[in-house]
Every structure is written in C-alpha cells, then in structure tokens.
Amino acid sequence: MTPVILEFDPPVRVLKRAQYEAFAFELLDSDVRVRNESYVDPTAHEYRVRIQDGVPESCSCPADASGNGPCKHRVAVAIRPRILELAVKMRVVADGGSTSCGDDDTADLPCECEQLSESLPCWNCIDAGRRDLSE
Numbered sequence: 001m002t003p004v005i006l007e008f009d010p011p012v013r014v015l016k017r018a019q020y021e022a023f024a025f026e027l028l029d030s031d032v033r034v035r036n037e038s039y040v041d042p043t044a045h046e047y048r049v050r051i052q053d054g055v056p057e058s059c060s061c062p063a064d065a066s067g068n069g070p071c072k073h074r075v076a077v078a079i080r081p082r083i084l085e086l087a088v089k090m091r092v093v094a095d096g097g098s099t100s101c102g103d104d105d106t107a108d109l110p111c112e113c114e115q116l117s118e119s120l121p122c123w124n125c126i127d128a129g130r131r132d133l134s135e
Contacts, residue, residue, distance in 0.1 A: 008070045008078055018075035025076075025083050030090050032056075032083060034073040049077050051087040 010018070022037040028048065035046035047061040056074040058064060064071035070078070077083055109124035113131070116122055121131035 008075060010070050010075045014069065014072050014075055015079075017072045018079055021072065021076070023073075023076045025080070027083075027086055027090050030087055032077050032087050034059075034076055047073050049073050051077070051084065054084065054088050056084070 024035045024037050024042070026033040026035070030051055032049045032051065033046055034049055035042050039045045047059050047064075049056045049060075050058045056070070056077040059071045059073045061071050061073055064074060077087075109128070111125050111130070112122035113120075113125055125131040
C-alpha cells in the first residue's frame with residue numbers, strides 16, 4: 001500500500017497534531033471513527049473519516065469542511081497504514097468479498113503467547129488468524 005500522506009502534503013502544524021494528539025480509532029464498515037482522547041469529553045471530539053480507494057477522502061469535522069487541505073483526523077489515519085489497510089479490507093468484506101490474513105505476502109510473525117497469561121493470545125497470533133480472543 002503506497003503512503004497516501006505524500007498525496008496530502010499537509011501543513012507541518014496539521015502533521016504534528018496528527019502525530020502527537022491522543023487519537024483512538026474504531027473501524028466502522030469501511031470508514032474510521034477518530035476520537036481525540038486529549039479532551040476532557042472525547043465523545044464531543046469524534047469524527048467519521050471516509051475511506052475511498054485506500055485514501056482518507058473526507059472527514060465529518062468542521063476543519064475538513066473549510067477546504068484548507070486535509071484535517072488532522074484524515075492525516076492521523078493516513079500516517080497509520082495498518083488502520084488504513086484494515087479499513088480497506090473491511091470495505092471488501094462489507095461489499096461481499098473476502099480477505100485472508102496472509103494476503104499481503106508477508107511472513108506471519110512468530111507466536112509470543114508463552115510470554116502472556118494462558119488465557120490471552122499474543123497480537124501476532126490474533127493478526128495471523130491462528131487464535132482469537134474468544135478462545
């Protein structure tokens with residue numbers, strides 16, 4: 001997946017805020033809800049970033065509507081390729097397609113479950129589809 005941040009060319013101020021603010025991400029079908037946990041009431045600062053063709057195309061925040069380049073929420077998604085990749089995969093599944101964990105031609109990372117409690121699988125096993133949280 002090509003980095004979309006190059007297409008955005010955000011102002012330095014927006015890029016810095018996208019990097020250091022405490023964002024939380026939630027996948028919604030093929031879009032991403034971005035919540036800014038830096039505020040006392042984070043729910044008043046959550047917006048939906050629409051992903052189209054692998055690019056954070058628009059955001060429901062007032063700053064994005066101003067038309068002065070991409071908002072910090074879109075940039076925050078763009079600089080996190082794993083979030084963007086998962087949103088794209090969710091669109092494929094939502095549209096009736098399917099995707100597998102190993103479709104990116106990368107080797108699965110080794111199991112690290114033995115370093116955790118017996119009831120909790122490691123991220124590598126979850127990501128590779130070897131285990132899930134319901135086991």
